[in-house]
Amino acid sequence: MQLSERQEKILELVKKSSPMTGEQIASQLNLNRATLRPDLTILTMAGVLEARPRVGYFYNGNAGPSPIAQRFRQLRVGDFKSIAAAVKESVSIYDAVVSMFTNNVGSLIVINDERELKGMVSCKDILKASLGNMDLHGMPISVIMTRMPNIIMAASDESVLEAARKLVQHQIDTLPVVESYINEGGRESFEVVGRFTKTNVTSLFVELGQDKFPNTAKWF
Template structure:
């Protein structure tokens, strides 16, 4: 990670002498404490500095073990995606309910006989359909699913940042991961929980 001239000056200052308070650092730079506050927060967040209450800031490393932003945001979805829970479009509502709970997922991706994505069934869809139908074995998944093209998909070559922005923009908890060259071929799934897990593991 590249630092600004001011951040480099703070690092060198604390390398030479630690601890220093925020006021001492600001005085040496001939700046105000609010001016350098963002720099101190960043350097502390990536573990170049540590902040000790009533003591000040201490230099503790070169940041190589800090947050690797490239690993966090630029990694392709293919590296973190999970297996896709799919069900055929001629499966019954009862089969869909059983599969959803057995696999403990929030969404099933509906595929046709060629294995191509044609729809999506969420827990809400299944709950609503169950209330409206007394015989789940008589209702097909294709009747209650949300159909293409009304499904937000991500591609395996998208970065974590790009895919995460799509989930946030459309306010959805998961999305099918599809092949960029065959947009109806499902290759995995991405969920908000998986993204959260990725950030915790890499932070």
């Protein structure tokens, strides 16, 4: 919703001195009260102004997040995640590279036989190992991976906004999406159920920008 010039003027007035009655606003703008009514209704229903009976209009400067922010907070990782590109911790570095190319991903999630998250490995981790003349066929991927508990994760019911914030803040491309459970030893473990990446965020950005969710996003 784009505010009209008159609505912007009303906002400015009420920002300066709250509360103001409809009459006061009208007289400042040299308009009659009836002319202003639709504008005041719009501004109140949009949450920009707050109307208190017998007091007047307040500027709602601390109104919650904007609709776009609300929307980003409502979207859940679980609805936009990709299938996990995962390898077992015992595979060789070389086989992990092959998996990286065949799955067309930039990072791999490393798991054990129970699909429990053990680590992450990036293209650059492998490049370093390769330049360091490691035995790529003989060494397991677990030797060069970043290990738990130093892995940033996401949950399916987390907002995409929070997950995107983690990706930016920690300068990583991929979050393993996990479900937490207590394993037989009584320790908290994380089962890998997917991955959430900057590619997912970019795709979502494009879809939102192209009105792909018309029923919910159209009338922000």
